[in-house]
Amino acid sequence: MSLDATFAALADPTRRAILTRLAAGEATVTELAAPFAMTQPAISKHLKVLEGAGLVTRGQGTHRRPCRLQARPLRTAVDWLENYRGYWEESYQRLDSLLADLATSSGEDES
């Protein structure tokens, strides 16, 4: 699954809320639509995006077709973001030290 599809799916607050709800357990479209001021077709449209990104699967066979969270693409995207974040955080921690040195040496300490 492409990283871009994952990020595009996560870019919408309603879809993030749906994923948060599904993290607590599977749910039907009716149950998912309940907290939102949205029609079921509107929620279904969001679910299609989430399904396309591999983040949600639908149960087969019954007409309820419960939605289920698929964690792996989410984990991969989060890990990639975390790796990128770690790179900058390393640099920024060195910048913290430099800024502390500069503040001390310039005598601007407001104690």
Added chain:
Amino acid sequence: MIGDGLTVSTPSDREIVLTRAFAAAPGLLFGAWTRPELLVRWYGARGWRLIDCDVDLRVGGAWRFVSQGPDGARMTQRGVYQEIQPARRLVYTERFDDQSYPGDTLVDHVFSARGGGTTLTTTIRYATPEGRDRVLAYPMARGLSEGFDRLDTLLATETDRELDP
């Protein structure tokens, strides 16, 4: 003291936004981003350090950073300053000499004074969504071989693990 507060977000398919609080006044932080003698003291991570740093701090002026990394590897990044508001905003283009994605990247730093410190918000806009994803997915795109090793390990782990039985 502020430590681990860096957040990364992706508000559109071409952008990465970094937000981080620093315990220093905006002017000092701006200096750390624009004065070569300060940049060489902090810029770079995972074994990469600046060994050459040219800054022509005026709109239309060029900048050029040369970094040295593990096993003597070198990489060069350069660009042109687009907007300079000391202690408030710094905008420039960026491109790596051996870049694996097309086009110039636009880097926009906004320095906001917050309670004696500064919140730095950096918006990095890539020429294409593919370029943005490449940088996010492969720290190697910035010449970070160690990051690539870790990615390999991560991908191997992800492949082996069954998260949803």
